[in-house]
Amino acid sequence: MRSSRKRWMLSSAAIGVLAAPIAGCSSAETSPATPLASEAESTSVTVVTHDSFAVPDDVLADFEASTGIDVTFVAPGDAGTLVNQLILTKDAPLGDVAYGVDNTFASRAIEAGVFEPYASSVPAAQDAAQYAIGDGHELTAVDYGDVCLNVDLAAFAGDLAAPTSLDDLLDPAYAGMVSVTNPATSTPGLAFLLATIAAKGDAWPEYWSQLEANGLRVTASWSDTYYTDFSAPNYGGDYPIVLSYASSPPSEVIDGEPTTAALLDTCFRQVEYAGVLAGAPHPDAAQQVVDWMLSDEFQASLPDSMYVYPVSTSVTVPAEWAQYAPVPSHPWALDAAEIDAHRDEWIQTWTQTVLG
Numbered sequence: 558m559r560s561s562r563k564r565w566m567l568s569s570a571a572i573g574v575l576a577a578p579i580a581g582c583s584s585a586e587t588s589p590a591t592p593l594a595s596e597a598e599s600t601s602v603t604v605v606t607h608d609s610f611a612v613p614d615d616v617l618a619d620f621e622a623s624t625g626i627d628v629t630f631v632a633p634g635d636a637g638t639l640v641n642q643l644i645l646t647k648d649a650p651l652g653d654v655a656y657g658v659d660n661t662f663a664s665r666a667i668e669a670g671v672f673e674p675y676a677s678s679v680p681a682a683q684d685a686a687q688y689a690i691g692d693g694h695e696l697t698a699v700d701y702g703d704v705c706l707n708v709d710l711a712a713f714a715g716d717l718a719a720p721t722s723l724d725d726l727l728d729p730a731y732a733g734m735v736s737v738t739n740p741a742t743s744t745p746g747l748a749f750l751l752a753t754i755a756a757k758g759d760a761w762p763e764y765w766s767q768l769e770a771n772g773l774r775v776t777a778s779w780s781d782t783y784y785t786d787f788s789a790p791n792y793g794g795d796y797p798i799v800l801s802y803a804s805s806p807p808s809e810v811i812d813g814e815p816t817t818a819a820l821l822d823t824c825f826r827q828v829e830y831a832g833v834l835a836g837a838p839h840p841d842a843a844q845q846v847v848d849w850m851l852s853d854e855f856q857a858s859l860p861d862s863m864y865v866y867p868v869s870t871s872v873t874v875p876a877e878w879a880q881y882a883p884v885p886s887h888p889w890a891l892d893a894a895e896i897d898a899h900r901d902e903w904i905q906t907w908t909q910t911v912l913g
Contacts, residue, residue: 601629613862636829640671658829659830671835702803705885733771736786740904856869
């Protein structure tokens with residue numbers, strides 16, 4: 558339940574065509590954020606985020622109590638829409654700090670001058686540094702998640718084994734079994750497209766052509782693919798192989814038994830960042846929000862609140878995650894600048910290849 562004290566201003570917005578011109582438990586303690594001293598008027602801060610953002614009430618309340626900062630959240634849409642709005646409003650920013658820009662859009666936001674450099678000095682910043690984009694400190698990694706194909710284990714309990722790789726999906730034995738989301742309307746769909754580009758190089762359109770010929774289903778959103786199409790017991794659809802996340806299977810454990818699994822060789826890693834907005838009315842407060850998002854309390858809340866992995870190595874994930882949601886050892890990856898340079902072109906080529 559959301560705190561009645563907070564002013565949540567939420568508006569649902571689809572990602573639109575991305576080709577448009579960006580039209581657990583804590584195992585260590587960290588010191589509480591230092592209350593503001595230099596700017597008496599800076600007692601409030603607005604966080605601009607995507608519409609999947611969630612934070613436990615007690616975690617937020619502790620931050621507010623320790624700093625004297627009152628937090629408002631503004632959510633203009635999903636991750637793509639978030640970046641779009643940040644760029645369009647950069648001369649009159651929507652708030653003080655943004656959270657939820659991921660590595661598929663980060664370079665575009667940095668190039669547009671959306672963020673003010675800030676290098677956090679809290680302990681977890683050292684862990685976040687491995688995901689840094691460039692050396693300007695405009696964005697600080699907060700969490701990561703892996704977009705992967707998931708399978709309904711019951712569907713592969715007989716003679717047909719579950720696929721394990723991207724190439725396996727082209728086998729006629731899996732014809733008509735795969736549902737994914739459109740990369741032009743879905744950030745998981747875009748992440749999966751990037752996985753295939755990383756895996757196949759210039760031959761990726763041919764791979765998708767073969768996948769489409771093998772009975773591929775494409776939906777507009779992750780919820781359509783997962784909640785409607787998935788044949789797993791909780792949903793009852795017709796597709797035993799669907800696009801989701803490596804962190805999805807713990808939610809599908811029934812009576813202590815897993816019913817789904819992620820195919821860890823099909824994953825693309827999404828990293829989410831926070832950053833101080835250029836021209837922010839309350840930059841000191843914004844910096845404290847970034848530090849808070851790297852605190853043990855906030856980091857430990859991430860698996861349960863947003864189904865993502867914390868970047869901090871000083872917190873532990875829930876036991877069921879360790880058992881049913883292992884982190885892929887070698888997820889597919891592409892450089893953020895390369896994604897920014899070719900994203901629109903790739904989406905257009907995908908659309909022509911798969912949808913005609």
